[in-house]
Amino acid sequence: MAKLDFSPIADTTRRAEIVALLRRAILTGQLEPGQKLNELRIAEQMRVSRAPLREAMRELVQEGILTSIPYAGTFVIEVTAKDIIDAYSLNQVLDEFAIERTWPLRDQRFFDELDRRHDAVKEATRAKDTTRQIETALQLHGLIYEWADNSVLLETWQRLTSRLQMYFALHQRARNEPVPAEDVHETYVALMKGSDMRAAQRHAREHIDLDFEELLAYARGLEKRALKN
Amino acid sequence: MAKLDFSPIADTTRRAEIVALLRRAILTGQLEPGQKLNELRIAEQMRVSRAPLREAMRELVQEGILTSIPYAGTFVIEVTAKDIIDAYSLNQVLDEFAIERTWPLRDQRFFDELDRRHDAVKEATRAKDTTRQIETALQLHGLIYEWADNSVLLETWQRLTSRLQMYFALHQRARNEPVPAEDVHETYVALMKGSDMRAAQRHAREHIDLDFEELLAYARGLEKRALKN
DNA sequence: GACAAGCAGATTGTCGACAATCTAACAAGA
DNA sequence: TCTTGTTAGATTGTCGACAATCTGCTTGTC
Numbered sequence: 006m007a008k009l010d011f012s013p014i015a016d017t018t019r020r021a022e023i024v025a026l027l028r029r030a031i032l033t034g035q036l037e038p039g040q041k042l043n044e045l046r047i048a049e050q051m052r053v054s055r056a057p058l059r060e061a062m063r064e065l066v067q068e069g070i071l072t073s074i075p076y077a078g079t080f081v082i083e084v085t086a087k088d089i090i091d092a093y094s095l096n097q098v099l100d101e102f103a104i105e106r107t108w109p110l111r112d113q114r115f116f117d118e119l120d121r122r123h124d125a126v127k128e129a130t131r132a133k134d135t136t137r138q139i140e141t142a143l144q145l146h147g148l149i150y151e152w153a154d155n156s157v158l159l160e161t162w163q164r165l166t167s168r169l170q171m172y173f174a175l176h177q178r179a180r181n182e183p184v185p186a187e188d189v190h191e192t193y194v195a196l197m198k199g200s201d202m203r204a205a206q207r208h209a210r211e212h213i214d215l216d217f218e219e220l221l222a223y224a225r226g227l228e229k230r231a232l233k234n
Numbered sequence: 235m236a237k238l239d240f241s242p243i244a245d246t247t248r249r250a251e252i253v254a255l256l257r258r259a260i261l262t263g264q265l266e267p268g269q270k271l272n273e274l275r276i277a278e279q280m281r282v283s284r285a286p287l288r289e290a291m292r293e294l295v296q297e298g299i300l301t302s303i304p305y306a307g308t309f310v311i312e313v314t315a316k317d318i319i320d321a322y323s324l325n326q327v328l329d330e331f332a333i334e335r336t337w338p339l340r341d342q343r344f345f346d347e348l349d350r351r352h353d354a355v356k357e358a359t360r361a362k363d364t365t366r367q368i369e370t371a372l373q374l375h376g377l378i379y380e381w382a383d384n385s386v387l388l389e390t391w392q393r394l395t396s397r398l399q400m401y402f403a404l405h406q407r408a409r410n411e412p413v414p415a416e417d418v419h420e421t422y423v424a425l426m427k428g429s430d431m432r433a434a435q436r437h438a439r440e441h442i443d444l445d446f447e448e449l450l451a452y453a454r455g456l457e458k459r460a461l462k463n
Numbered sequence: 464g465a466c467a468a469g470c471a472g473a474t475t476g477t478c479g480a481c482a483a484t485c486t487a488a489c490a491a492g493a
Numbered sequence: 494t495c496t497t498g499t500t501a502g503a504t505t506g507t508c509g510a511c512a513a514t515c516t517g518c519t520t521g522t523c
Contacts, residue, residue, distance in 0.1 A: 018304050018506065044475070054508045056285060059476090063289045067296030069389065075247045076475055076514050091386040095331070102327045157320040157397070160298065161390055168386070247476065273505070283478045288506090305484045305505055 019053055023061035026051070031070050031081055032167065033136050034174045041078045042071070070167050084175060086224035092168050093217050099150075099162060100209045106153035108202045115152055116198055122148060123194050139173045145190060149197070176223045248282055252290035255280070260299050260310055261396065262365050263403045270307045271300070299396050313404060315453035321397050322446050328379075328391060329438045335382035337431045344381055345427055351377060352423050368402045374419060378426070405452050 027047075030036045042062065048055045062079050065071040073079045082088075107115075122145040129137040143166055150162040189212050196205040259265045271291065277284045291308050294300040302308040311317075336344075351374040358366040372395055379391040418441050425434040 020506080021304070045473090055475090056288075056507055056509095060289055060292045060506095063292040064296050067293050075250070078475075088385065091384040095384065095386050095390065098327060098331045102324070155320040155324065156317065157324050157394065161324065161393075164390075164393075165386070249476080274503090284505090285477055285479095289476095306486095307505075 018057070020057040020060050020064075023051060023053065023058055024064050027061060027065055028068075028070070028167070031065070032170045032174055034171075034178050036081050038081050038084050038171075038175070040081045042080065043078075068167055069164055070171060082171075084172060084224065086221060088168070089172055089217075089220055089224045092165060092172070093220075096165060096169070097210050099158065099165070101206050103149040103153045103158060103162070104197075104202065104206050104209060106155060106158070107149045108205075110152055110154060111197075115148070119145075119148060119194055119197060123190055126190055135177050136174065139170055139177065142190065143170055143173075145194075172220060172224075176220050179223055179226075180219075247286070249286040249289050249293075252280060252282065252287055253293055256290060256294055257297075257299070257396070260294070261399045261403060263400075263407050265310050267310050267400075267404070268312050269310045271309065272307075297396055298393055299400060311400075313401060313453065315450060317397070318401055318446075318449055318453045321394060321401070322449075325394060325398070326439050328387065328394070330435050332378040332382045332387060332391070333426075333431065333435050333438060335384060335387070336378045337434075339381055339383060340426075344377070348374075348377060348423055348426060352419055355419055364406050365403065368399055368406065371419065372399055372402075374423075401449060401453075405449050408452055408455075409448075 027036075027042075036042070044055050044058060044062075048058045051058070062071060062073070066073045066079065070082055071079050072082050122141065125141040126138065126145055129141045147162060147166065150159050153159070193205075193208060193212060196208050199205065256265075256271075265271070273284050273287060273291075277287045280287065291300060291302070295302045295308065299311055300308050301311050351370065354370040355367065355374055358370045376391060376395065379388050382388070422434075422437060422441060425437050428434065
């Protein structure tokens, strides 16, 4: 028999599609932080009953981008400056760990995939598709987690990614201007191909710090506005 | 008005209670790894309809202790040696980070709470209540996460805890003998009260390694058995 | 005018029934 | 004998309706 590994076929439950739809809406900022999700309304719009919608919402609550209060409703999480700081500082630690674990496992396939994802970022940048740019940048960054051969680490990263993507999207929408050049990624990719692991780890940490400053400033603005209400 | 902070009242939805019941059943090993959860049967036993039960199961799937295959069923996750290795290696990294962040925030309340939780472990050990012993030991360990003032880190730890507790419970049930002395915790508590952060971090890492060896041996046994089927 | 009680509307939580899908056993054909 | 098609039973996925709860308004009382 020919060695042909098929990928698992797509989940064809309504629930899975609803999860994907809602997640996308939240991460792109179509649903704003703090906004309430009215079950009846959303169910009608999606032409779906409330049962699978509610199950989907439970998943997103556990995923950390929705929050639920019994008999009151389910809401998109609020974003505070502290949340962003917390997420980023944890991300730094995880990055360091992921690079350490991935390092000895790097091979040609890794380098090829690294280039492929880097190209995707450049493509999105050229097309000025900011949403896709965030997505692809996070996917590029996520490669070290996929390669680290640690399923628990990968899961943790994926949870964190949801939030990071949401934060970035908020940020981008707020300042509404073209996104940073991809120089940072250029250096990152070069370092990940190189032989100095410590340098790669250091860069990952600093690279994050870079965009972090801007993001944080935005978050502080959010908090001030929130205080007025 | 008197400064009196009330704790939030309990969630009174069936769903929340079902989650708690199921989680406990899984973490104590009443529901074995790989076992299928029949919705109809469980719903009848709990005198509850399938709707809240299914929502509860979605939460536990996202929490990482159940796994779901569309139209096939929801199962307790299987435990492999690799899973345990992965969880522990990540735990080491997180511990180091948590201690670093908690360190400057330690105060009298922290020390008191540390002692309180340590006493709880000792009490459970005296009572030879192995399940409770695991719980309390993890709670003692979790204090650094609660104190680190990083919500994302805390969430991550709580997710990880579920698994660790499940692994430990499996292990204990398998060897079915009294549990290790609490000397390890004694040293840990002392170090957390001391002034040498590096020493505390080092100990946390080694302490984990200790039980880890046994747990890992057990996990390898599990894998061999699985291969026979 | 201030405040508590009570009511109406809207929304979430839960239920029982039906539809879609899977599994396993069996039958038919090469 | 092996494979393929069929079918019955069981189980999961989805639906529409009802119950429980919350929110805001109105009303009545002081």
